[in-house]
Amino acid sequence: MNKTTAIRLSDNTYARLKNLALQTGRTATDYIQEAVETHLEDLEDVYLAEKALEDIRGGLVKPISLGEMSQRLGLDN
DSSP: OOOOOOOOOOHHHHHHHHHHHHHHTOOHHHHHHHHHHHHHHHHHHHHHHHHHHHHHHTTSSOOOOHHHHHHHTTOOO
16 A cells, blocks of 8 residues: 655756656656655665664674674584
8 A cells, every 4th residue: 555745855856856757758756756765775774784883882782703603604614
């Protein structure tokens, strides 16, 4: 199920988006959805990595060495 939301774009960004849609025959909605999905994946990666680093620095999680990880995965042969 799709949800609808509203966003505010600068005049320049809106014009670029509409021009791209016009030139390619796709809809502005297609490009907005693609941009959000792609950027959201990047944001998730960054923020989850930052959270993991905070947890390590805060002593909530103990990091392990590459050697230990290899051993756990049975790759130390």
